[in-house]
Amino acid sequence: MLKPRSNSARISVSKLAEFTTARAARQREILRDQKYPADYKVTYYKEATESIASCVANGLQDFSVIYNTVSILEQATPAGIGTQRRINANIDALETFESMLDDIDLKGAAPSLGETSPPKLTCRNVEISVRPEIILRAKGKGSTPLVGAIKLYFIRSFPLTGDAAGYVSAVLQEWTRTFMAADGSVSGPLCYVVDIGSKKVWPGVKATASRLKDIEACCQNISDLWPQIKPDG
Numbered sequence: 001m002l003k004p005r006s007n008s009a010r011i012s013v014s015k016l017a018e019f020t021t022a023r024a025a026r027q028r029e030i031l032r033d034q035k036y037p038a039d040y041k042v043t044y045y046k047e048a049t050e051s052i053a054s055c056v057a058n059g060l061q062d063f064s065v066i067y068n069t070v071s072i073l074e075q076a077t078p079a080g081i082g083t084q085r086r087i088n089a090n091i092d093a094l095e096t097f098e099s100m101l102d103d104i105d106l107k108g109a110a111p112s113l114g115e116t117s118p119p120k121l122t123c124r125n126v127e128i129s130v131r132p133e134i135i136l137r138a139k140g141k142g143s144t145p146l147v148g149a150i151k152l153y154f155i156r157s158f159p160l161t162g163d164a165a166g167y168v169s170a171v172l173q174e175w176t177r178t179f180m181a182a183d184g185s186v187s188g189p190l191c192y193v194v195d196i197g198s199k200k201v202w203p204g205v206k207a208t209a210s211r212l213k214d215i216e217a218c219c220q221n222i223s224d225l226w227p228q229i230k231p232d233g
Contacts, residue, residue, distance in 0.1 A: 008126075008127055009125060009126040009127070009219075009222050009223050009226035010120075010126065010127040011030070011034045011127075011128060011129070011222060012034070012128075012129045012130075012131070013128055013129065013131075013151065013168055013172070013175075014151070014153055014155070014168065015033075015034060016128060016167070016171065016219075017160065017165070017168045017171075019031075019218055020164065020167050021161060021163055021164050027221075027225075031222060031225055031229045032229050032230075032231070035226065035229050036231045044086055044154075045090060045093060045154045046090075047072075047090045047094075048069075048090040048094050048097070048154065048196075049152060049154075050069075051065050051066055051068075051069040052066070052093075052094070052097050052133070052152060052196070053114070053133040053134060053152065054113070056106075056133070056150065056194075057111050057134060058111075059106065060104065060106070063098070063101075066094050066098055069090075069094060070091055073087050073094075074091065089154075093196050093197075096196050096199060099199070100196070100199055100201065103200075103201045104194060106136065107136075107138065107189060107190060108138055109136035109137055109138035109146075109148065109190055110136070110137045110138070111134050111136055112137070113134065113135070114133050114134055114149065118131055119179055121175055123216055124216060124222075124223050125219075125223045126219040126223050126226075128175075130149075130151075130171060130172065130175040132149030132151055132172060132175070133151065135147070135148075135180075136149065136150065136190045138187065138190060140185070140187070144184070145184030145185070146185055146186075146187040147176050147180045147183045147185070147186060147187065147190070148172070148173075148176060148188075148189070148191045148192075149172045149175065149176050149190070149191050150172075150191075150192060150193070150194060151194070152193075152194050152196060153168075153195045153196065153197060153198075154196050156197040159195070159198040160197075160200075160202065165192075165193045166202075166211060167211055167215060168193050168202075169188065169191050169192055169193065169203075169204045169208075170205060170212055170215065171215060172191035172192075173186050173188060173191045173208055174208070174212060176191060187204070188204045188205055188206045188208070189203065189204045190204060191204040
């Protein structure tokens, strides 16, 4: 029997972005999956995420981690069809990322791996798990320190739209502003999404005020709906 992982309303930034543009039935499905997550969904793209993040963190200079991970996954002997599908999805994601390398621009910033368990944003009593895979640091005019964050997105069945990716960028900027203020000023262009599921790199947005108001309204709706969400619908 599925059990809620927390009594507090919570959602990942990727699913929050989808929530903002989804119809009501899909919104409830998103919240059900967030409240009663299946273990296999939580770790579905684990190998691809770790390998791609490592590759970007080394400045896209060494791709051996991608090739090695694909090789290991191809040699795996999964016990069931579900595990085989997950392995195939990770291989596909890694190969897709390799085809996108020319589209990824670090904009002269120095990349590093994001934290494994970073702090969460809270909005209208909803915990937003942002968890950027990559942190970017750069120098602006007059050597002003700038910071940003990259989010990886893998899901093919619910591809991001430009609007949804803009919401992710806005939340990345808010997260960076909240938790990395001591490191420098937030740079919108350095807060962007690498959408492996759609083979797109969505640029960071400059204007965030209206987007964050939309996010706040959505979080209020999530907070109101959360107690009503049950495992069976």
